[in-house]
Amino acid sequence: MSSSSSIKFCFNSNCKDVLERSRKGWRRRTGEFADLCDRCASAYEEGKFCETFHLNASGWRCCESCGKQIHCGCIVSFHMFVLLDAGGIECITCARKSFILTPNPAWPPPSLFLPVLPERIKDFSTKNWCQIAGSGPVPWRQAPSLFTSSAAQSDFQPRMPFDVDIPSGIDRLIGSERLSASSLEKKKVEDSSERLMNGSLKLGASEILENGINSGEQASPSINVPQKSSFLKIDTSTSHFGLGVSSSSLNESNDQTKVSGCHAPRPTPPPLIGKQFCGHNGVDSSGETQIRNGRPRSDARSRNQLLPRYWPRITDQELQQISGNSNSVITPLFEKMLSASDAGRIGRLVLPKKCAEAYFPPISQPEGLPLKVQDLKGKEWIFQFRFWPNNNSRMYVLEGVTPCIQSMQLQAGDTVTFSRIEPEGKLVMGFRKASITPSSNQGNETANASNGISTNGDVSAKKIKAGEVLSTHQLKGNLVSPGFSSIDQANSADQASPLSKDDKSGYKAKEVLGAKSSFRNKRKNSILGSKSKRLRIEKEDLIELKLTWEQAQGLLRPPLNSVPSVVVIEGFEVEEYEDAPIIGRPTIFATDPMGENIQWAQCEDCFKWRKIPADAFLPARWTCSENSWDPERSLCSVAQELTAEQLEDLIPSSNRAASKKMKVAKQDPDSVEALEGLDALANLAIQEEGEALPASSSQATTKHPRHRPGCTCIVCIQPPSGKGPKHKQTCTCNVCLTVKRRFRTLMMRREQKQSEKDAETARQKSQQHPLLPETLLDDNNGGSISPKQKIPSSEDPDDDLSRMRPSLPTFKGQIDLNIQPERDEELSPGSDSGSMMRLVQDATERYLRQQRLTNPNRNSSGNQLQLGGIGIGGNLRNNVSVAIGSSSHQEAEAECSVPSNSNALGSTSAAER
DNA sequence: CGTGAGCATGGAT
DNA sequence: GATCCATGCTCAC
Numbered sequence: 001m002s003s004s005s006s007i008k009f010c011f012n013s014n015c016k017d018v019l020e021r022s023r024k025g026w027r028r029r030t031g032e033f034a035d036l037c038d039r040c041a042s043a044y045e046e047g048k049f050c051e052t053f054h055l056n057a058s059g060w061r062c063c064e065s066c067g068k069q070i071h072c073g074c075i076v077s078f079h080m081f082v083l084l085d086a087g088g089i090e091c092i093t094c095a096r097k098s099f100i101l102t103p104n105p106a107w108p109p110p111s112l113f114l115p116v117l118p119e120r121i122k123d124f125s126t127k128n129w130c131q132i133a134g135s136g137p138v139p140w141r142q143a144p145s146l147f148t149s150s151a152a153q154s155d156f157q158p159r160m161p162f163d164v165d166i167p168s169g170i171d172r173l174i175g176s177e178r179l180s181a182s183s184l185e186k187k188k189v190e191d192s193s194e195r196l197m198n199g200s201l202k203l204g205a206s207e208i209l210e211n212g213i214n215s216g217e218q219a220s221p222s223i224n225v226p227q228k229s230s231f232l233k234i235d236t237s238t239s240h241f242g243l244g245v246s247s248s249s250l251n252e253s254n255d256q257t258k259v260s261g262c263h264a265p266r267p268t269p270p271p272l273i274g275k276q277f278c279g280h281n282g283v284d285s286s287g288e289t290q291i292r293n294g295r296p297r298s299d300a301r302s303r304n305q306l307l308p309r310y311w312p313r314i315t316d317q318e319l320q321q322i323s324g325n326s327n328s329v330i331t332p333l334f335e336k337m338l339s340a341s342d343a344g345r346i347g348r349l350v351l352p353k354k355c356a357e358a359y360f361p362p363i364s365q366p367e368g369l370p371l372k373v374q375d376l377k378g379k380e381w382i383f384q385f386r387f388w389p390n391n392n393s394r395m396y397v398l399e400g401v402t403p404c405i406q407s408m409q410l411q412a413g414d415t416v417t418f419s420r421i422e423p424e425g426k427l428v429m430g431f432r433k434a435s436i437t438p439s440s441n442q443g444n445e446t447a448n449a450s451n452g453i454s455t456n457g458d459v460s461a462k463k464i465k466a467g468e469v470l471s472t473h474q475l476k477g478n479l480v481s482p483g484f485s486s487i488d489q490a491n492s493a494d495q496a497s498p499l500s501k502d503d504k505s506g507y508k509a510k511e512v513l514g515a516k517s518s519f520r521n522k523r524k525n526s527i528l529g530s531k532s533k534r535l536r537i538e539k540e541d542l543i544e545l546k547l548t549w550e551q552a553q554g555l556l557r558p559p560l561n562s563v564p565s566v567v568v569i570e571g572f573e574v575e576e577y578e579d580a581p582i583i584g585r586p587t588i589f590a591t592d593p594m595g596e597n598i599q600w601a602q603c604e605d606c607f608k609w610r611k612i613p614a615d616a617f618l619p620a621r622w623t624c625s626e627n628s629w630d631p632e633r634s635l636c637s638v639a640q641e642l643t644a645e646q647l648e649d650l651i652p653s654s655n656r657a658a659s660k661k662m663k664v665a666k667q668d669p670d671s672v673e674a675l676e677g678l679d680a681l682a683n684l685a686i687q688e689e690g691e692a693l694p695a696s697s698s699q700a701t702t703k704h705p706r707h708r709p710g711c712t713c714i715v716c717i718q719p720p721s722g723k724g725p726k727h728k729q730t731c732t733c734n735v736c737l738t739v740k741r742r743f744r745t746l747m748m749r750r751e752q753k754q755s756e757k758d759a760e761t762a763r764q765k766s767q768q769h770p771l772l773p774e775t776l777l778d779d780n781n782g783g784s785i786s787p788k789q790k791i792p793s794s795e796d797p798d799d800d801l802s803r804m805r806p807s808l809p810t811f812k813g814q815i816d817l818n819i820q821p822e823r824d825e826e827l828s829p830g831s832d833s834g835s836m837m838r839l840v841q842d843a844t845e846r847y848l849r850q851q852r853l854t855n856p857n858r859n860s861s862g863n864q865l866q867l868g869g870i871g872i873g874g875n876l877r878n879n880v881s882v883a884i885g886s887s888s889h890q891e892a893e894a895e896c897s898v899p900s901n902s903n904a905l906g907s908t909s910a911a912e913r
Numbered sequence: 914c915g916t917g918a919g920c921a922t923g924g925a926t
Numbered sequence: 927g928a929t930c931c932a933t934g935c936t937c938a939c
Contacts, residue, residue, distance in 0.1 A: 307926085307930090341933055346917075350931060366919085388919060395920090395931070 010037040021634050024625050050077045063091035310334040310352050312417055319419075322376060322428050328421045330428070333359040335417040337434075338405070343412040347402035349383075356396035359418065360385050360427075373418075373427045375404060381429070404429065587618060603627075606636035609647060 008019035011034035023041030025034035036044060050071035059072045063081065068091050070081045081089040312332030319330050334355040336342070342349045351360070363369055368386025375381060384399040410416065413434040421428055587599040588609075597614035603624040610627045612618065618626075627634040633641065640647075 339932055341931095344933095346933095348918090350933090353930065390920075390931080391929080393929070393931095399918090 008035055010040050011035050012037075012040040015040050021631050022625070023634070024623075061089050064088040065090050307352070307354075310336060310355050312419070318417065318430055318432065322419055322421070322430050328424070331420040331422055333418040333420055333427075335415050335432070337415045338410055338412050340412040342401075343405055343410060343414070345402060347400055349398040349401040349405075349416070351385075351396040351398055353394060353396055355418070356385070356387070359420070360396070363387060371398065371427065373404070373429045374421075375408065376428070376430050379407075409433075587612065587616075589614065600642065601627075603636060608633075608636065608638075608640040609642050611641055 008022055010017040010019055010022075011025060015037060017037040017039070019035055019037055021038070022035035023038060025036040025041055025044045057071070060069050061072050061081075062069055070089060070091050071077045072081060072089060081091050083089055312335045319332070322330050334352065336349075336352060336355070339350065360371060361369055363385060366387055366389065368384055371383050371385040373381050373383055381401075381404045383401055383404070385396070386399060387394040387396045389395075405416075408414075408416075408431045410431050410433070415432040415434070417430040417432065419428045419430060420426065587601040589597065589599050592598045592611070599612045599614055599616060600609045601612050601616075601618050601622055602609050603622065605623045608624065610624060610630060610633050612627065612629050616629065624634050624636045624638070632638065
């Protein structure tokens with residue numbers, strides 16, 4: 001933090017109160033947060049900081065659009081406005097209504113299209129701002145001279161927003177919408193400023209501010225001709241990307257830093273030489289006379305309406321990776337999450353049409369052109385860029401990408417990014433593994449503590465309609481792309497959130513916690529899009545950890561004062577909310593010595609557990625500093641209340657599962673690799689066979705973290721392990737069916753993995769798994785079970801149980817059917833009674849037989865075995881996977897998607913059945 | 914028969 | 927309803 005001394009003062013210079021406890025304010029350029037006293041922090045959180053503390057200070061300006069007064073004189077308000085090219089400011093709210101895409105060097109001079117721009121767009125052409133890569137809104141100084149520098153090419157080059165939710169709507173908010181710097185928005189924008197300050201552009205916020213402020217310039221709202229802005233005398237070529245900006249690095253020493261003089265534009269054409277509006281926002285500058293290489297484009301309309309899912313979200317790190325040490329300027333063009341077919345052997349990468357037309361050379365023949373693309377290692381690949389006629393349109397593909405994709409070790413769900421290195425104009429293909437969390441954004445994952453909503457809104461309930469549960473890739477994808485757009489595009493327009501205006505860009509914020517909020521709109525899919533449903537299903541490998549729907553529900557929390565109802569969807573109980581569920585930080589419900597219900601929540605930063613009220617809702621990211629309930633423990637440095645033993649007893653689920661994993665790992669290192677997600681479930685069950693489960697495990701609550709009185713989801717109706725009525729082997733309740741299915745799936749996975757090993761490895765493995773049934777370990781040994789044996793349908797549990805069980809002599813472990821099926825650590829064979837293990841055995845056995853029967857030499861890579869939905873049931877609705885980033889940060893980015901149809905599970909269902 | 918190119922289809926937006 | 931696009935399908939090789 002800001003002080004190294006023992007006494008801290010409020011960072012607010014107007015306050016300077018001694019901090020008894022500090023609260024985080026805005027992030028400073030050092031990356032640290034400003035330590036604020038409670039009062040200031042509250043003011044800050046409420047967006048009143050400037051009003052409170054700078055009322056009499058200079059630097060107040062009016063939003064050019066709505067007239068709202070914004071204090072532009074301090075770093076705190078940096079995120080509240082953007083500077084307009086033509087001068088003046090626009091509050092972020094209005095700015096969100098529109099964004100400008102940075103132009104492509106290949107674009108025509110603005111004069112080519114400006115004249116035909118609608119009035120509104122014209123206005124924007126001069127007033128808007130662009131994004132610095134990975135950064136927040138940064139004033140963009142247009143350099144008129146540059147507009148003519150590369151008019152030869154006229155390809156569209158929409159400049160996409162990066163991390164910050166930049167609404168693409170052109171419609172401005174005319175009214176005087178108050179810039180309510182809600183925490184949500186605040187955080188969001190802060191991210192941008194943060195990145196701006198911390199990384200890409202070494203330009204202090206205040207520099208921007210100062211320049212914007214001091215310009216004293218009033219915007220001319222309707223200037224049609226781009227003009228050089230008088231503020232921000234920063235070389236465009238360096239300012240619009242996160243890299244190669246060293247020359248524009250400015251004094252970061254303090255907030256008073258001024259922009260270092262007025263530079264002339266560099267001679268080299270900067271990437272930004274024009275402006276474009278983009279987004280599926282209704283802005284359609286395409287109707288304009290866009291030309292490409294001098295000829296009219298056939299589908300100009302689409303070019304500036306790239307779907308957000310294709311917006312490049314290249315992080316600083318990635319940019320750095322791309323640029324290496326060079327001073328090249330990287331222009332992120334677009335990105336695409338690989339579909340199964342993209343990553344498949346066909347070697348065809350389907351290109352989003354608009355991206356293809358915007359960024360790749362024009363092709364008129366289906367044969368297309370060879371396209372040279374460089375990868376991150378500098379290796380050049382040549383792909384065939386071509387198209388197929390499709391309906392009345394085209395379908396663009398890159399052919400021959402398989403080697404490249406393989407060399408990058410990409411698979412479906414990973415994202416490839418396309419960028420261009422300037423000034424060479426080389427295409428660079430980068431990638432982002434699905435499970436990797438861009439660490440540069442980690443800090444941006446700030447959640448809004450005040451409302452319990454993660455500002456990484458994509459992750460949160462915004463994607464979820466009442467009653468729907470996150471599905472794998474929505475969670476995942478959003479996690480993968482933190483900081484990009486946290487603003488929901490799926491929310492209804494009548495959200496109470498200040499950001500919820502229905503800009504057509506699809507970015508809307510949501511005050512999920514507010515009881516008023518509800519998902520009335522039809523759920524839309526996340527960036528990943530519904531198109532990926534198969535991917536969701538088949539590409540489990542992308543998913544580091546899968547959560548079942550119950551686990552997902554554990555992450556979801558009902559809005560305040562809301563008790564979920566439980567509906568049965570395709571046989572599985574799903575909690576349903578009238579209001580939007582919230583992605584909350586999982587907590588442990590417990591009872592304190594006084595008998596009061598409490599929760600234990602773990603700090604994101606220090607991982608200490610803090611006691612919070614039972615009715616408290618935490619955002620997905622929560623830290624000690626947000627522990628307003630216990631000020632004494634609002635610092636990470638303060639010791640944890642719980643002893644290790646207490647904690648051990650408390651932690652019911654995944655946390656302890658991890659420790660068990662470790663335990664298992666000790667026993668059998670080879671098995672660890674499989675110990676992901678549900679593998680752990682089975683492995684634990686197997687590995688711990690015969691191992692007495694500590695009685696304390698039964699202390700684990702059967703209530704998922706979000707349990708509320710009256711909840712009858714299958715988690716909650718399950719008694720703790722060993723308690724309550726036992727499920728019979730023939731039980732066909734959801735739980736039993738679910739567990740069976742899951743284990744079957746699990747075993748399929750296991751076997752699949754096994755089959756990928758050579759015989760020797762398999763033998764070794766089998767030796768190392770003395771407790772594992774041979775049938776599970778030895779893929780090659782199909783003889784132990786008669787291939788003729790009928791493979792019963794899992795739909796027929798009775799059949800399963802009665803018939804299959806006797807054939808499983810080696811499976812001594814038991815899975816307690818009377819435990820929560822989703823709690824891996826509780827699925828210990830040591831728990832009493834359960835016949836679930838037998839169920840699982842049955843299922844597993846049957847599956848193995850089936851596999852041998854149907855495909856003795858099965859190729860383990862077959863999609864049929866790629867079970868994406870390990871979760872309960874064949875209902876994707878109920879499956880959630882969370883990509884746990886490999887970074888040290890535990891906070892993963894995720895994307896959640898909710899399939900709208902029950903078919904979504906596709907092959908998983910089939911496989912599981 | 915396997916593979917891949919090209920087109921068709923249909924779900925999602 | 928139009929469009930996109932992931933993937934299925936067909937057929938030639």
